[in-house]
Amino acid sequence: MLLRNGIVWLLAACFWLAAPASIAMAYNVTPAQIEALREQARRDMQASSSFANTIAGIINLTVSPDLSSAFYNVEFPGESDVDFSTTKLPIYYSFEEKGRSWSPYVGVVLGYLDAKTKVDAISQAFGEKMRWDSNWKGYSGMLEGGCKFEFAKGFFVAPGLSAGLARLRNSITYLNDFSREVAAPVFDGLSANFSITALMLSGILSGGYDGKIGPMELNVLAKYTHSYVESIETDDPAQEFNDDIDSLAGRVTLGGPLGISLAGNPMLWQVFLGGMHFLGQDQEIMGWTYYGELGGTIGLDIRRFGLPLSALRVGASLIRGDNISGWSIVVGYTF
Numbered sequence: 001m002l003l004r005n006g007i008v009w010l011l012a013a014c015f016w017l018a019a020p021a022s023i024a025m026a027y028n029v030t031p032a033q034i035e036a037l038r039e040q041a042r043r044d045m046q047a048s049s050s051f052a053n054t055i056a057g058i059i060n061l062t063v064s065p066d067l068s069s070a071f072y073n074v075e076f077p078g079e080s081d082v083d084f085s086t087t088k089l090p091i092y093y094s095f096e097e098k099g100r101s102w103s104p105y106v107g108v109v110l111g112y113l114d115a116k117t118k119v120d121a122i123s124q125a126f127g128e129k130m131r132w133d134s135n136w137k138g139y140s141g142m143l144e145g146g147c148k149f150e151f152a153k154g155f156f157v158a159p160g161l162s163a164g165l166a167r168l169r170n171s172i173t174y175l176n177d178f179s180r181e182v183a184a185p186v187f188d189g190l191s192a193n194f195s196i197t198a199l200m201l202s203g204i205l206s207g208g209y210d211g212k213i214g215p216m217e218l219n220v221l222a223k224y225t226h227s228y229v230e231s232i233e234t235d236d237p238a239q240e241f242n243d244d245i246d247s248l249a250g251r252v253t254l255g256g257p258l259g260i261s262l263a264g265n266p267m268l269w270q271v272f273l274g275g276m277h278f279l280g281q282d283q284e285i286m287g288w289t290y291y292g293e294l295g296g297t298i299g300l301d302i303r304r305f306g307l308p309l310s311a312l313r314v315g316a317s318l319i320r321g322d323n324i325s326g327w328s329i330v331v332g333y334t335f
Helices: 002-017 031-047 050-063 176-186
Strands: 070-073 082-094 101-124 129-150 155-173 194-213 215-232 242-262 266-277 290-301 310-323 325-335
Touching: 031 176, 082 129, 082 194, 082 290, 129 176, 155 176, 176 266, 266 310, 290 325
Parallel strands: none
Antiparallel strands: 070 082, 070 325, 082 101, 101 129, 129 155, 155 194, 194 215, 215 242, 242 266, 266 290, 290 310, 310 325
């Protein structure tokens, strides 16, 4: 994941490729040399899309409403793994009218992201070990609106638009003297210990099928999302970026009555198979490009209470992909 790759790439640019020969001869570095390294890091960030892809990828995971709450592990051969989690509160409502083939919908998604990784590398210029723990936290909010158009036999399409804001904060704990005395003055406020606010605008096209197989309900959904992400507030001009992200997600859900009741409320079951794929993204950017998800839920039919909600569900799923694995907690509702 670029949480690691973007920062390690900057380390290579500064400490392996650009360090003056005189610096390699001594452990103590003068303020002028530190400033030269910092300016080199700033130029390398501005010249490369690596840093922008790092942040854009993180924001996409924060704002995307595809999962309610998920915990991931990304494997990097020969390096420490990256662990991250996303927690989201999605609320969607559709304005349906009997006999009408189209229905507007609106949605609000609040999200939180937490990610942790470790850097443990050798500076070829200094011959010293660089070690620190890096932690990312993200907070996001998104508004979405669109319209679902239904056709004969249960097929539908649903175009939509969304706009979201995300606030990201990086904090680093330096674990050895070299990192504290040399790396920290170079990277703090630039690619370490900094905050960014970014805007994401998305166009969404969904399509699928809603139908029945006997007493069971079958729902098929495919969703394409094109997102534009741009920084609107940064700690340093070198952190400014804009990027485009394309993703394709899908899910097949089958469910029905369980045949038993709980406190007078009929129980429901669901199983689902889905996945997500980032289109056009190099695996080096995110550490992974796709994952599949298999899970199930148990729910209650609560229509007898006369509430706006007709059903509540809770369950879990397993996630597997290229270098990524994890699990999620699924909390669902039906109006």
